Amino acid sequence: MTKKFNKFLWNGKEGNSAKAKVAWGNVCYPKREGGLGLKCLEEWNQTSMLRHIWNLFACSGSWRKLLSLRSTDREFIKFEVGDGKLIHLWLDNWHPFGPLYERYGFRIIYDSHSTLEAKMNSVIRNGRWSWKLARSEEFVEIQSKLPDVPLGNVDKPIWTLSRKWVYVSADTWEFMRNRKSEINWLSAVWFP
Template sequence: MKKKSFWEYNAPADSSWTWKKIMRFRHKIRRFIVHSIGNGGKTMAWYDNWHPVGPLDVIISRRDIYTAGYSAQTTVVDIVQNGEWEVPDAWKDKYGMIFDVCPPLLIRDRNDVVLWKSKDNKLGHFKVKTAFSDLSADIDEVGWAKLVWFSQCIHRHSFVLWVAMSNKLRTQDKYMRVEMNNSLKCPFCLECKDSHNHLFLV
């Protein structure tokens, strides 16, 4: 079975909800994941982010890749030999922005390393805190955030409250959109289906 890049992989229809979500939003993290080249044997030449211009599949057409005799599994070591680009001469004219740059220095006894490139262009190992900060940089902070999250809060309570404030609780009224079930009743009043408004505002 041929190895396929995470960036071009299509999730099967029967994949889990979590995996489908990861596939849907992977483009948001692509620019943050950078490959530092060692021997070039584990980094995919076209799909991984190792070149200064970014992933090469965005620039080089798939037709050109296959016409030149390469494949999706081509690695960096396959296109860099003896300190020179090992690519068709026509590419050097057509894709000058790529091949005008000096190729990476390959070190035989050093493996490639995957790093996280933060929004301020600092390279380092992946950290959840850094990733969260970088990925949420474009999200506006809601005015009630500090009412939910504070130093003495009970985290599980704050989490439920945050979900409620975001109108994301799985209340009974939402199940009605999927299936008709008239037997559902609010466990407190037993008179009607529960909802965000019914639970927190009535």
């Protein structure tokens, strides 16, 4: 995006190619410091994200409200397994049964000689599943569904309420909202 801004600033439109008169980094300073007063997108993005964090802590109850949605969002976020470096083996929703800790409890972690914080890459070797031999019915059940979980290249979160697999507010609202029966007089009141 910065590259597009740079081209537009010096060429008037994106397609033209001309040399920049000043390095983009120098343009992104306040005028009083010799720049053009434009904001560096990366710095502004970080500033905006920090504002969200501030609002979570500063606004009364926001943090608690957000935490109360954890059980709701958990059912909508799944993971496509890649190299397993980002996904928690027991806590995240990657398996057809959902988060394994929620289904089996701590005993399955203990029996596997694992930890609650274990990542998926602890059971993936050279792009293939590498689980220890199943020594309980629970492990047999978990491992029986592994053929249904393909391994990719990188771990990827999936928002299950959207056809695009990314968070879309309209799709999420449509699923979450309260509903009433549709009315037959809609067109008499609202015009297309």
